[in-house]
Amino acid sequence: MVMAISLITVGTLDSNDEKQCGAILVISTSVLLVQVVLLFCEVMDWMLAVFLPVYFHSSSPFYRLLPFIIGCVFCTIIIVLLVVIDVTNETSCVASLFNQAVTSAYDISLILTTFCVIAITILLGKKLNTSPHAALLFHFTTTLLLLEIPLLLITSLKYAGKEKAGNTVMEANNLFIAVHYILHSMFFIYNHEDYRVS
Known part of the structure; x- marks a missing residue:
């Protein structure tokens, strides 16, 4: 719901308005951060289930939710810092998206996404039974194609000084x-079974 509202809000704002431009970037980046942090929390949940099954299945609901709570706090802190940085930044974000400190969130997202891809690859190498393997393979494919590769391209273009191309990719990345997000939601709506290792 938060992501949907954020996307709707972005659509109603005028990206050519200097006052609203910073807000658009922060909202847009927040959508990315929320999705990546959620994925990171899910992967950590999978790692606990596979490598620490005794702890995972004997822990209380609070400890089961702890990775997601930490992720929520972590994401909130980053978004607040981005808002503060954007408000105090005098550089025009209309002229250049890369001049805004808000784009540093792409670096953080790339690091987290890379960790998720590596972790899922390790879990796939464990050759779990059919149900968990299908879910992990889905995560790996969507994360690699829809998050990792676009984020890697954005970061590469940013540090290579290819500003115009980078801006285009950043917009497409949303x-x-x-x-x-849609594929992720659809997959788990139609697959209610707990795929974690028992």
């Missing part, structure tokens, strides 16, 4: 994030 579309990839939305697709990832």
Whole structure:
């Protein structure tokens, strides 16, 4: 719901308005951060289930939710810092998206996404039974194609000084994030079974 409201809000704002431009970037980046942090929390949940099954299945609901609570706090702190940085930044974000400190969130998201891809690859190498393997393979494919590769391209273009191309990819990346979110939701709506290792 938060991501959907954020996307709707972005659509109603005028990206050519200097006052609203910073808000658009923060909201847009927040959508990315929320999705990546959620994925990170889910992967940590999987790692606990596979490598610490005794702890995982004997722990209380609070400890089962702890990775997601930590992720929520972590994401909130980053978003607040981005808002503060954006408000105090005198550089025009209309002229250049890369001049805004808010784009540093892409670096953080790339690091977290890379960790998720590596972790899921390790879990796939464990050759779990059919149900968990299908879910992990889904995560790996969507994360690699819709998050990891676009984020890697954005970061590479940013540090290579290819500003115009980078801006285009950054705008398209929001579309990839939305697709990832939709596919992620659809997969688990139609697969209610707990895929974690028992």
